[in-house]
Amino acid sequence: MAGVGTTLAGCTSGGDGSDGSNGGDGGGSDDGPIGPTGEPEEGGTLIWGHSEVTQELDIHIAQTAASSRFLNNVHETLVGLTSELEISSDPDITRPGLASDWSINDDRTEYTFTLRDGVTFHDGSELTSSDVQYTIERITDPDVGARYSGVFTSVESVETPDDSTVVLQMSERYNPLLRQLAFSGTAIIPEGSGPDQASNPVGTGPFVFESRQQGNRAELSAFDDYWGEGPYVDALEERTMTDPDTRLTGLTDGDLDYINDIPLDDMTDYVDGANDNVQTSTWRPLAFNHMYLHNDRPPFDSVNWRRAIDFAIDKQELVEGALFGQGSTLATPSFPNSPYRNEELEPRPQDIEQARALIEESEYGMNEFAPLEFKVTTNYPWHITAATIMEQSFSELGLEVEIQELQWGDWLTQVTANMDYRMAMVNWFGGWEPAQMYRGLFHSEGSFNSFAYASDDFDAAIENAESAPSEEEEVEYYREAQRVLHEEVPSPMLWFRDGAMGATPSVGGLDTVLAPNNTEVNFSESWLDE
Structure with a gap:
């Protein structure tokens, strides 16, 4: 779900280590020390260092990927x-x-x-x-x-x-x-x-909810009458650890058994067997990132302004500078090997002069609404870095922006709930299913359309895809929808981000944890070699 997505990344939802890419580009792999082999052992408490705060507990209402990630063990x-x-x-x-x-x-x-x-x-x-x-x-x-x-x-x-x-x-x-x-x-x-x-x-599901202290920890116990495989551990303890360094240190010091997100700047030190004390599983993509431009507030009710913002951004610089190279640029949020992906589209290259010309052709002056507030969440440190890089590009353009750093809950309230912003940025997890992603995010009545985008052409393409009489026609309608998005730029696409989870060598079944949607986790077949 955004840090929104099928989840908002933090949200409003690649491969699972053993089976490949789960809809990504084939980059899934198991790396580093191999966990325990043989038959799973029963017992023990698996301690999970969760990278985000679980916001909601009602699975039908949960808006964030963090909540779905946790509740996927219950439901x-x-x-x-x-x-x-x-x-x-x-x-x-x-x-x-x-x-x-x-x-x-x-x-x-x-x-x-x-x-x-x-x-x-x-x-x-x-x-x-x-x-x-x-x-x-x-x-x-x-x-x-x-x-x-x-x-x-x-x-x-x-x-x-x-x-x-x-x-x-x-x-x-x-x-x-x-x-x-x-x-x-x-x-x-x-x-x-x-x-x-x-x-x-x-x-x-395999685990029973026991308790939660929001922003601190939550406890689940094994469901003895579970109909499926597992669970093998007696309990699962989720500890909220939004600080990347604290989370990684907890794993390497043995205070945690598992973390769902190895910090981007540390990935090269741990994946591919770089650290004997940590087993890892990598996959791509974990999520895509895009900008929120309020399409119903000047100046972003102008398509020329939205295109100008897209041209002003050096996306590859963001991948290198904010993601430490752990990602790729994109023109469409469909997974790289999705059959619905429009392969004809390419990311717009940075072109400051073209961006300036588009603004000059619009009805609004360069700094008529300056400074433009740019709301980012401290929940994702790389968002702060990316916003700073983009601020420098906007300055080269001659555009004045004001970066506002918000706690995750405040960001959700201001941006997605109240739509009180002009510019923002967010992750989107779980983009494997095209109807949910494209309707939810970009349809005029989409439940995650928090940037007031409304396009008759886009809506028609999505609605036609949903009722198309053949799979071939369904695919073509989704590709047409992507063409419209690329032309109208309601939300400039920034990057696909790679993911890596880590565990101590005593954790068995690491390759079974990641859900097929590349976002949620499930510990039913995980176990501890104690």
Whole structure:
């Protein structure tokens, strides 16, 4: 979810070390010391140094990647997802779902799901079709404010002919439905549990929520009646460690067993076996980063101004200076090997003169609204560095900006909730599914469209993709949507960032931790060699 995404990076959601790139460019790999081999051992508490603050506990409302990353251990979705980003009912895949089978009629207006036998919730109740019906009705209730309510817009009714069968009747074809039923934000919860999820999340996942001190730590215990593989550890303790150096030191000193994000400036010292005391897994991309330009506030209601900002930025300098080379530039946020990616698009090169000419052609003067506030969060130190680099480019252009450094919660409130800004920047995690990413971020009614972008051409391309009669036409509509974004520049694209997780040599199953979406983590098959 942004530090927003499918999650906002911090959010509003590459490969998993063992299986490859999970939709990235093939850069996934296991590096460094190999963890323990043989049969998993049971017992112990795995301590996770989490790079971000878990904001929300209600999985349907959670807006940030940090929250989804944590809650992915508590909840499960109806549809499973393989490490190759293929939907599946197989119970032995990377992230299995709660449906053991499904069928779809010819015109894709009726979906019939069969639920797995023997699945129970953490409160002891058995999973039934009524829980699925309740979950969907809750997500679509406008008073709840669920972030993925749009997934079910075309669902006309939810029928439960028996305890193990769910039938979705659709008002029209909606191609992304099965893919989006694999989103953690559509996880199945017990009937009637909605009001309590924000304080006591209950799901069917491998771990049971025990407690949380926000911004400090949270505790999960193993679910003894879990239907799937694991869990092997007795407990999972999440410690919030937003400072990169403190987090890495905690790992190397043995205070932590696992960290989900090795600091960018330290990656070369740890990956590829560079440190005998840390095993690592790297993948790309972890997330993409883009600028927020408020499209409904001058001067960024002018497309010339938005293009000028794009031309003013040296994206490769940002990759080298802010990411220490651990990333790449981009023209479109679709994963590098996504079938939906428009390969014809290229990042705009830095061209200060072209940027200046575009501003001179616009209705606004260079510093008519100076200084332009540029809001960045201290949650990501590399954002501060990147903003400083961009400030120098803007100064060369003759544009005065004011960098405002905000705590993550303040940034979310001011930028995504209140839209009180002119310029900002953010990560987006989990960009594997095109409908969620492009509709959520850029459609005029998108739930993550916090920059007031509204384009009839873009909206039409997305809506046509969602109802296209063939996969080939669906792909072409998404590529057209990317062409529109590149032309209208509602949000200049900055970089793809690589990711690396680290663990002590005593942690087994590191290659199973990363979710297929490259964002969330799950410790059901992790274990400790004690």
